[in-house]
Amino acid sequence: MSFLTVIIFCATIFCVQSVTYNINSSTTNWQTILSNLKAGDIVTIHHGTYVTPGFFQLTLNGTLNNPIIIQGAPNETRPIIQGPVAGANAQNVINIQGSNFMVKGIAFTKGSRGVRLGPAVTSNAIFDNIYIFNTTGTAFSANDNANEYANITLQNSEITNTNALAATTSECVYVGCVSDECRIRDSLFQHNYCHDTLGSVGGSRAGFQIKPGSYNVIIRNNVCYNVVGPCIIVYDGYDRGRNLIDGNLAVNAGTADIGIQCTSGATITNNIVINSNLAGIGVIVNSLYPNVSYTRNITINQNTVYMSQADACLRLNSVTNKNITILNNVFYCGNQPSIKASNDLTGARIYNNATNGSISATGISSCGTFAISSNAFLNAAATNFYPASSSLLINKGVNLRYQAFYDYNGMPRSIVTPTVGAYEYSTTNNPGCPVINNFKCASSTASVPQYPLTP
Known part of the structure; x- marks a missing residue:
C-alpha cells in the first residue's frame, strides 16, 4: 500500500465532513435535507411556513464534538413547520430520534402532537x-x-393552545410512561412558558408531566398560566434519584386541579403558586413504586402558596411514612385550610411554616407553623409576594440540611435565619422580576436565575 493510499484511507475513516445548509421557502427538497443530516451538519431555516407530507420522521445522530444543529435564521421571525391537516387523526407535526443534536428557534403547529x-x-x-x-x-x-x-433539555420555549383542534388531555410536556414502561432521566426543563390550555379534557391535563420511574429531572424557572391540570406533576421516582422542582411560577394553574403535585422522590423549592382550584401543592398517592407502596423522600421547602379556590394550600394524602420534610413555606389560604392531611403527621419534619387559614391536620408540633396576615407581603393584591419590610416572614426560617441556598430570584439566602417563603428579604423592594403572565422575567431571552440546586 502506497503512502498516499494510507493518507486517503485514514482521512476517509476519521475525518468528519460537515455541511452547512440554508433552507428558504423556495427550497423544494427541504424534507430530504433534514432527513439525511450527518454529524456536524448545520441547517438554517429562514422565515416561512414549511408543510410536512404527514408522517415526518427525523433521525439525527451527531456526536458530542460534532452535533447536528437545525436552527431558525437569526434575526428573523421563527420559521414554522406545519402538519398538513388538523384533528384527532392527524400525524404528529414531527418525530425526532437520535443523539447529540439541537433544534432551536423554530415553531411547530397543527398535527396531532x-x-x-x-x-x-x-x-x-x-x-x-x-x-x-x-x-x-x-x-x-x-x-x-x-x-x-x-439528557434531554427543553428551554426558553413557549407552548400554548395544545387543544386547539380537538378536545384532548393536551399537556404542554409529557415524558415517560405509565408504570415505568419507559422513563426519562438526567434531563432539564427550564425557563419555558406553558399557557392557555383551558379546553383540555381527561387525563392529568398538566403543564409538565413526568411519569413514574423517571428520575434526576430538573423542572425550574418555568411559568404556567391558565392550565387545567397541575402546572407540574411528578410521580414516584422508584428510588433512583430525586426530581427537582425549583423556582417555577403557577398562576391559575390547576384551574380544575392542584398547582404542583408529587408522589415520591421530589424536592419542591422556591416556587410561587397562585389561585389553584384545589391544593396549591399536593402530595398525592398515585402510581407508587410497587416494591415500596408508600410516599417517601419528599422535601417541600421555601415555597409561597397563595389561595386555593376549593381546597387547602398544602394537601397531604395518605402520608403514612414520615420521610417527608416541610419547612419555611408560606401557605396563605384565607377561608380555605392552609394545611390539610388525611393521616396524622406526628414524626414528620415540619418546621416554621407561615400560615393563614385553618389547619386541618393533626400531629404538627408547635414549632411547625406560625400565623401571618396579608401585611406580610408588599402587595398581595398585585401579586407581589415579596416580604414587606416589617414582615413576620423575615428571619423566621429554620436552617436544616434541607436548606435552599438561593431564592426565587437567585439571591443568596441566610444560612442562619432565612426568610420564610419563596423570597429572601434583602432590600425594601423586590430586587428580581415581577410576577406576570409571561416567561419568568418577561421573555424567552431574559436572564433568569442559574444557581446550584440541592436535593
Whole structure:
C-alpha cells in the first residue's frame, strides 16, 4: 500500500465532513435535507411556513464534538413547520430520534402532537427557543415503551393552545410512561412558558408531566398560566434519584386541579403558586413504586402558596411514612385550610411554616407553623409576594440540611435565619422580576436565575 493510499484511507475513516445548509421557502427538497443530516451538519431555516407530507420522521445522530444543529435564521421571525391537516387523526407535526443534536428557534403547529421524541431511544438533545402552538394534543412528548430518554433539555420555549383542534388531555410536556414502561432521566426543563390550555379534557391535563420511574429531572424557572391540570406533576421516582422542582411560577394553574403535585422522590423549592382550584401543592398517592407502596423522600421547602379556590394550600394524602420534610413555606389560604392531611403527621419534619387559614391536620408540633396576615407581603393584591419590610416572614426560617441556598430570584439566602417563603428579604423592594403572565422575567431571552440546586 502506497503512502498516499494510507493518507486517503485514514482521512476517509476519521475525518468528519460537515455541511452547512440554508433552507428558504423556495427550497423544494427541504424534507430530504433534514432527513439525511450527518454529524456536524448545520441547517438554517429562514422565515416561512414549511408543510410536512404527514408522517415526518427525523433521525439525527451527531456526536458530542460534532452535533447536528437545525436552527431558525437569526434575526428573523421563527420559521414554522406545519402538519398538513388538523384533528384527532392527524400525524404528529414531527418525530425526532437520535443523539447529540439541537433544534432551536423554530415553531411547530397543527398535527396531532407537536414534537415527539422517538420511537427509538433519544439522548443528548437540546430544544431551545421553540414555539409549539395550535396542536390537537400534547405539545412535547417522549413516551415510547421500553425507551430510556437521557439528557434531554427543553428551554426558553413557549407552548400554548395544545387543544386547539380537538378536545384532548393536551399537556404542554409529557415524558415517560405509565408504570415505568419507559422513563426519562438526567434531563432539564427550564425557563419555558406553558399557557392557555383551558379546553383540555381527561387525563392529568398538566403543564409538565413526568411519569413514574423517571428520575434526576430538573423542572425550574418555568411559568404556567391558565392550565387545567397541575402546572407540574411528578410521580414516584422508584428510588433512583430525586426530581427537582425549583423556582417555577403557577398562576391559575390547576384551574380544575392542584398547582404542583408529587408522589415520591421530589424536592419542591422556591416556587410561587397562585389561585389553584384545589391544593396549591399536593402530595398525592398515585402510581407508587410497587416494591415500596408508600410516599417517601419528599422535601417541600421555601415555597409561597397563595389561595386555593376549593381546597387547602398544602394537601397531604395518605402520608403514612414520615420521610417527608416541610419547612419555611408560606401557605396563605384565607377561608380555605392552609394545611390539610388525611393521616396524622406526628414524626414528620415540619418546621416554621407561615400560615393563614385553618389547619386541618393533626400531629404538627408547635414549632411547625406560625400565623401571618396579608401585611406580610408588599402587595398581595398585585401579586407581589415579596416580604414587606416589617414582615413576620423575615428571619423566621429554620436552617436544616434541607436548606435552599438561593431564592426565587437567585439571591443568596441566610444560612442562619432565612426568610420564610419563596423570597429572601434583602432590600425594601423586590430586587428580581415581577410576577406576570409571561416567561419568568418577561421573555424567552431574559436572564433568569442559574444557581446550584440541592436535593
